Amino acid sequence: MLDQQLVNALSLGCVYALFALGFTLIFGVLGVINLSHGAIFMVGAYAAATFMRLFSLPLWMGLLGAFLFSGVFGLVIDVLVLKPLRKRNAPHLIPMIATIGVAIILNNGVQAIFGAENLRFPAGTIPDDALEFAGIHVTVLELGIVLVSFVLMGVLMLALKRTQMGRALRAIAESPKAAYLVGVNVEGLFYMTSFIAAGLGGLAGVLIGLYSNALFPLMGQPMLEKGIAVIILGGMGDIRGAMLAGLFLGFAEVLSVAYIGSSMRDAVAFGLLFLVLLVRPKGLFGSLQERKV
Amino acid sequence: ADIKIGVAEALSGGAAQYGTAIRNGFQLATDEINAAGGINGNKIVLVVEDEQGKKEDAINVFKKLIFQDNVLMVFGPTLSNSAQAADPIAQAAKTVAFGTSNTADGITSIGDYVFRNSVTEADVLPETLRVATKHANLKKVAVLYGNDDVFTKSGYDNFKKALEDAKMPVTTTETFAKGDVDFKAQLTKIKATNPDAIVLSALIAEGAPIMVQARQLGINVPFIGGNGMNSVKIFDLAKGASDKLYVGSPWSASNATPENTKFIKAYTAKYNGAPDQFAAQAYDGMYIAAQALKATKLTGALPADRAALRDALPNVKWTGATGAFTFTRANDKAGKPAGYDAKQQAIVSVTKGTQFEIEK
Amino acid sequence: MSAPLLKVEGLKVSFGHVEAVKGIDFQLHEGQITTLVGANGAGKSTTLLALSGLVKKTAGRVTFDGQDITGLAPHKIVSGGVVQVAEGRATLTTLTVRENLELGAYTRRDGAAARAADMERIFTLFPVLKDRSEGLAGNLSGGEQQMLAIGRAMMAKPRVLLLDEPSMGLAPIIVQDIFRTLREINKQGLTIFLVEQNVRQALKIADRAYVIETGEIVLEGSGRELLGNPRVQDAYLGN
Amino acid sequence: MSGFDNFWAVYSNLVLSLGINGLLALSIWLTLACGMLSMANAAFMGLGAYASSILTLNYGVPYPAAIVAGMALPALVAAIMGGPTLRLSGVYLAMATLAFGEVVRIAVLNTESLTGGALGLNGIPQLTQWWHVLLALVVTLLVLWRLRRSKVGRAFEAIKEDETAAGLMGIDVGRHKMLAFVLGAAIAGLAGTLNAHLTFFIGPGEYGFNRAVDILTMTILGGINGLTGPVLGGVILTILPEMLRGLGGFRLVVNGLVLVLIVLFLPKGIWDPMRFRQWFGRKGEAA
Amino acid sequence: MLELSGISRHFGGLKVLQDVNLAVPDKGVFGLIGPNGAGKTTVFNLITGLLPPTSGTIRFDGQDLAGRKPFEITRGGIARTFQNIRVFKEMSLTENVIVGMDAKLRYGAFGLLASTGIFRSEERRARDRARELLSWVKLDHKADQLADNLSYGDQRKLELARALATEPRLLLLDEPVAGMNSSEKTDLMHEIRNIAERGYTIFMIEHDMRFVMGLCEQIAVLNFGRIIARGGPEEIRNDPQVIEAYLGREDDEATNEGVAA
Ligand SMILES: Nc1ncnc2c1ncn2[C@@H]1O[C@H](COP(=O)(O)OP(=O)(O)OP(=O)(O)O)[C@@H](O)[C@H]1O
C-alpha cells in the first residue's frame, strides 16, 4: 500500500505545484498575492472544455487555447487593475484586495454564463484507465501532470537563473526602481509576467480539471488556499521552492491519510506547515532573501 | 388577488448548483398551477431572493420576504445551516418556512411553522443498505464521506446508524473535504481493507471523481450513495465508471409513474437539461403548498392567512414526482411536537450503463 | 563651442504642492564633466531622476543628441545611452555581484565577448568586486555597494553617466580612486554629469558647474571659476 | 406599523451585522497597525463564538459571563501561540496564522460531542440586543482611539514601519505585537459571540479562509490610517450586496466591479484623510 | 564605559571581525574609521544587539550585554543612528522623536485610557522635548512635516535627534555626515560638539577626515576586521599603515592634473 500511496503523494504534490507555478511567478515579480489566480485557473478549465466541446479539438489544442485565453485575461487584469495601482503607488496589500474583486467578477460571471452545474471535458479527452506496474496504478493524466510540472519548473528556473530576462525579472522583484535604472522595460515585463502566470494558471486549470473532471465556477477556491500555503512556504517567487513546497504538502496530506486518519489530514498538513515556518521563518529557501541590517 | 410566496435559495456561491435546480422546480410547478387556473382563481406569484448559501444572508432574505414583501409563506433556504439560522425568524413571525432540501437533523424541531418535504436520510438509507446488501451480497463495507459539510456529514451519521442496526462490519471509515480533487489516498487505504462495497456520503462534484478514481485504482466493488449521488449527472461526470452505484430516494429518474414522467418531460423541455432530486422535491413542494392553499380561505389579513395556511398544510396528501407524500409530526428538543417532516417510500435503484435501474 | 550633447530647458518637477525643481536650464557637452552642487534638499537628486524619467516632469524639455527625450520611458532613455547611478545606490541585494554587473548590460546588444571584456575592466577598477563576484550584493559593505553601482552603470556603455553623490560613504582612499576613475573614463570620451556634496573635489574635476538652491540654478561657470567664487566658498566649502 | 418599526423588522439583522463586521475590521486593524498581516482573526472569532455558545446553550451561563469567556478564550489562545508565531513577518505570518485557522477548523470538525462537528451548533439563544452591539463598538472604538493617541499607538506605527529601528528606540517590539495580537483576538472573539447569539446557528465553515479574507478586505478597503476606515469598510462591504439585490443574476459581478473601482480610485482606502486634504487643497487653489 | 574584548564575528566563512579589543572612554568623542567593508557597522550591530558576536564579550558600564535584546540595550543607555537611513517615513518629525522617548513616558494603561492629568502632562513634556531636540539639529521649523519628504541630509539629522530622545549615555553614530556638503558638515560638527558638551559620550564611524579629526579625541582604525591603529588624530593621520590602507595621499596628482588640464 505504501508504494501506491507514495505515487499518490507525488501526483497530488505535483497538482499543487502545478497550480503554484504561475501563482508564485506573479507573486515574485509583481509582489502581489493574486487572489484571482484561482478564478483564472477556473477560467482556463472552462475555456478549454468549451473550445474542445464546440470545435471538437484535441487536448493539446485545448491546453494551448486555455493558456492563451487565460493569459489574455491575466494581461487584461494587469492593464486594467494592477497597472493603475502601480502608477498610483498603492500600499502593498491594496492590489491583493483588488484581485479579490476580480475573482468575484470572474466566478460570478462564469456562473451567470455557464450556470452553476458541473461541467466536464468531452469524454475520451484522455484515457481514463489506469496503467498498472507491479500493483501500482497510475493514470496517463497523473504521469502527464508530474511530467508537465517538473518540465515547467525546469524551464522556468533556467529562464530565471540563466537568461538576462530572468535576471531582469529578479531585479524587478527586488526593486523596480533599480530595474528601471539598468534599462529594464519594467512595465513590459510586468505585462509579460501577468500573461505567462495567468496562462500557466489556465494550463493548470485544464490538467487539474481533468483530474476530477467536474468543473464548477468556484473550483479554484479550494486550490487557492493551498496554493497560498505553497507559494509562501516556497519563498517569494521561488520556483524551486514552490515545487518543493507543493510536494511537501502533497506528501504530508497523503501520508497523514495513510497513517494518521483522513479526518486529520488538513490539520496535520497545515500543522506541519506551521512548524516548518517556526523553524524556517522565511520559508524553505528563506536564507537566500535575508537582507543585511 | 395574487398569492405571494417567497423563495429564498442559494442562487450564487458554492450551493448555487442546488439552489438553481430548486428554483427551477418551483417555477415549473407554479407555471403549471397558474396555467391550470391558479388557486381558486388566484395566481401564485413567486418572490425569489438569493441567499448565497450563507446564514446571514438567509436571515436577511427571510426578513425581507416576511416583513417587507409580505409573502404568505417562504420556501427555502437551500442549505441546512442556513435553515438553522433563518427558520427561527419565520417561526417567530408565525410564517411557514418550507424547506425542500434541508436534510439535517433537528431542523423541524425549531417550531410548528417549519415544514419540509426533503426526506431525511434516516428513513431512506436503511432501505438502500438492505437492498444493496441483498443484491450484491455484502459482508463488510468501507465508508467514505465528506466531513466538513452538513449534507454529507448528516448523511454519514445516518449511514452509520443504519450500518450498526444492520450489524454490517465496517472495514474503515475515511473522510474528504469539499473541493478536494484527489481521493486516491483514501481509496488506496480502503482498497487495502478489501470491502465488498463502499458506502459513500458525497455530493456529485466529489462523488463522481471518487468513483472514477476508485475504478482507476482497481476497486470494482459497488458504491452505496446517499441523496447527493441521486443525479443523472453521474453518467456524464463519471462516464465509464458510473456502474454499480446504489442510491435510495423517493425520487428516481427512472421511476415511470405518470406524475414523474410528466415532471421530467416538462422540466427537460423548459430548462434544457434533466432534473435532479432537488428540482423534483421543489416541484412537489410547490404542489403540496398549493393543495394547502386550496383548502384555506384567504381573508387578506396576513397574520390570519399565514396561520390558516399553516393549519392546512399538515393535512395535505399528495402524489407527485416523488411518489405518495404525507407529513409526519416532528418533536423539538424537549420532546414536544414541533414542525413537520416528510413521510415517503424510498425507491432503491442502481446504475447500469447510463440508466438508474430500479431494484425495488 | 559644439552643440550640447544633452540640453535641459525649463525643467520643473513637483511633488503634490511642493515644487522641488522650479524651471531650470543646463547643458552637458560631449566629453566634459559637468557638476551640479547644492545644499541638502536643493533638488539635485530630483533633477537626475527626472532626466532618467523616473519622476514625472511637470514642464520642460530634454534633448539628447538632437532628439527630444522628454517623455521617453526610462528603459528607452537608458538604451539611448543616458545611465544613472542613483542616490542610495539601488544595488540589487538579492542578486550576486556578477549578476548585478550583467544586468548593467541589459540594454546592450553587442555580444557576450564585449560584455565580458567590460566586466574584466570593471574588475580591474574595483578588485573587491572580483573577489566577491559570486556573493550576494546585499552582503557588501556600503562602500563596496557604491563601487558595484558605478561598475554596473558602466556596463551599460553609457554616453552620458549621471552620478548622484558617488563619493558618499566611501573611505578617503576610495574617494580619491573614484574621482581618479571618473577622470579616466571621462578622458576616454564619456560625458559625465556629477551631483556631489563633496563640492571641492567636484569643482576641481569639473569642466562646467551649476549651483542649485531650492530648485533654482543660481550660479554657473567653469569649475575653477566657482571654486574661487566667494559665495560658493561661503555656502559649500565651509571655510 | 410605523416606518421605523417596519424598517427595523426587515433590517435589524443587517444593521447589527454592520456593527459586528465593524468590530471584526477593527480587530484586524489593530494587528495591521503594528505591521502584522495576521489572518487568524476569523479563527479567533470562531473560538469566541463556540466558547460562548457552548456556555449559554449547554450550561445556561448568563450572557455577560459568556461574553467574557468568548473574549478570554481567543485572547488566551492568541497569547499562547503568539510567542513562537509573532517572530514571523509579512506573508509568513499570514501563512502561519492561516494554518492556525485551518487547524482550529479541523479541531472543531473533530470534536463533535462538544461542537457538533460539521453540523454546527443550533438553537443558540438569541441574546444579542441592538445596544450590546452598539456598546461593544463604542467601547472598542474608544479604547483603540485612546491607544492610537498614546505612546502605544506611536510604538505600533514605528514597529509597522521598521521593526529594527523601533527596537533600537527602546520599544519592546515583542510585547507590543503581542498586545495587538491578543487584543485583536479578544475583539474578534467579542464579534463572534455577538454574532452567534444573533443568528441561532454557528458552523465551522463560517470561520475559515473566506472569512479571514473578508475581514481583511473590509479593513483595507476602508483604509487603515485611522479607526473610521475599518468601520466604514465593514459597513460598505456588508450593505453593498444588499443594495444590489435588484440586479438579479449579475449582482455579484457588479459587486466585484464596485470593489475593484473603489480600490482603483481610492487606493489608500475609502477613508483617507490625506486625500481629503488634497481635494480640499486643490479646490482652495483653484478658487 | 564601553568595552569590547576579544570580539569576533563570522558570516559563514567570512571572518568580518577578528579579535577586536576596544574601549570607549567615558565622555568625549571616540572615532572608528577604516576602509569600506572593514567591519565598522558590524561593530555597531554587535553592540546594539542586532547580531550576536561569534566570540568575545561586550561590556557597558561593567555589565555584560550578551543575550540582551536591542530594546533592552537601548533602555540601558545606548542609542544609534544608521548608515542606511531608517527614519519612520510615514510619521512627522516630532512623532519620530517622541517614539524615541517611549520608555521614558510614565503613564500606565489607566492613564492612557482615561486621559488623566499625568497622561496629558507627559505627552506635553514629550512634545516640548521633541521640539527642543529638533532644534538642536536645526529641524524644528519642519517639525510637523512627514519624515519622508526630507532630503537625505535632513533625514540623518532627524535620526540623530531621535537617537538623543532615548536619553542615551552613549551615542553611536554611523556616518552622520554622509551626503552633506562641507558647510553642512561644519554646522553638524558644531552641533555634535555641543551635544558632546552636554555630557553624552559619542562613538562615531565616519569617512570624512576633516570631520573625524576635528571632533574625535581618540580614534581607532579597523582594517580587514582587525584594529590596526589607535590614538589621537595626529598619530592616526601620520600612521603609515593607516595611510596605506585608508587615507591615501591627500593631494593626489589626479585631481591636480584635472584642474590643470
Ligand atoms: N517623493 C517626494 N515627495 C515629496 N517631496 C519630495 C520627494 N522627493 C523629494 N522631495 C523634496 O524635494 C526637495 C528636493 O529633494 P532632492 O532629493 O532632490 O534634494 P537633493 O538636492 O538631492 O538633496 P540631498 O543632497 O540631501 O540628497 C526636498 O525638499 C525634498 O523634501
Ligand SMILES: Nc1ncnc2c1ncn2[C@@H]1O[C@H](COP(=O)(O)OP(=O)(O)OP(=O)(O)O)[C@@H](O)[C@H]1O
Ligand atoms: N549579514 C551579513 N552577511 C554576510 N556578510 C556580511 C553581513 N553583514 C556584513 N557583511 C560583510 O562584512 C563586511 C563588513 O561589513 P560592514 O558593513 O561592517 O562594513 P563597514 O566597515 O561598515 O563598511 P562601510 O564603511 O562601507 O560601511 C563586509 O564585507 C560585508 O560584506
Ligand SMILES: [Mg+2]
Ligand atoms: Mg540627493
Ligand SMILES: [Mg+2]
Ligand atoms: Mg558601514
